[in-house]
Amino acid sequence: MTEALSSIAIYVVATPIGNLDDISQRAMKILKNVDLIAAEDTRRARQLLQQIGREKVELISYYDHVEAEKAPIILDRLQRDNLSLALVSDAGTPCVSDPGYRLIREAKRRGIPVHPIPGPSALTALVSASGLPSDRLLFVGFLPTKRAALVREVGSWRNVRASIVFYEAPRRLAQVFKVIEDLYPNAELVVGRELTKLHEEILMTDIQGARAWCHDHEFLKGEATVMVSLGRDAETPEVQAAEAAHEIASEAIQLFKGGATLKDLLQKFRDRGLSRSDLYQLLLEAKEASDDT
Incomplete structure (x- = not known):
């Protein structure tokens, strides 16, 4: 059955994360026929449109830093001129750690139809090939x-009975994996890089192997997708120390926001099992975090 496009609507269109053959027939039809396309990266969107044979269409640059400003402007235009719009991200599915939710929320508030055009996603691609629990x-x-x-974020996973998935730049993975190892030394990980592309790499390993992988891949560009299964770690002294540091950091941030000084908190937390130098560094980072929030 042929799908007719609505005269005024937003289509959330998933686009390939690497392999252009992954684009669906439905996604191509939408992109060939909508009036406007809002794209996180107009250069990449233009390349994709050339591949599917649509040379002439108005592209609107729509990324994180302009989303709040542009969303109402775009919707006003759709309603005024009775237009259809496709929303595409840099790659994969829009609104999944990509711009778009403000546009979609306001469109729904105004009664503008929103249609998902499902397809590629780095999240689901890695989960499907991970070999880790995915229920x-x-x-x-x-x-x-x-x-x-x-440290606060990773520490908050302790009571989560689920596998955790996140996106990260390869250059930051070493720091992230060190924090994970400190808190969950028995964690299993799957690291996905260049998913669906020619040099696709999907590594299943323990946290120690993940850190070794980082050492060998220090200068990689792009983005990695990581899935973590924490296991149920025994409360080793190392884990207890890491948990104590996490609790101190969380409490210290709130105290700094309330006006406490570094000297005050060095005194308050001096008997929590950390060396003075480790406690000092932890409190400096907590103070910086309190200033950022």
């Missing part, structure tokens, strides 16, 4: 860049 998943997108915030 329950926690997707956390991109992890925090500041170490104190990263």
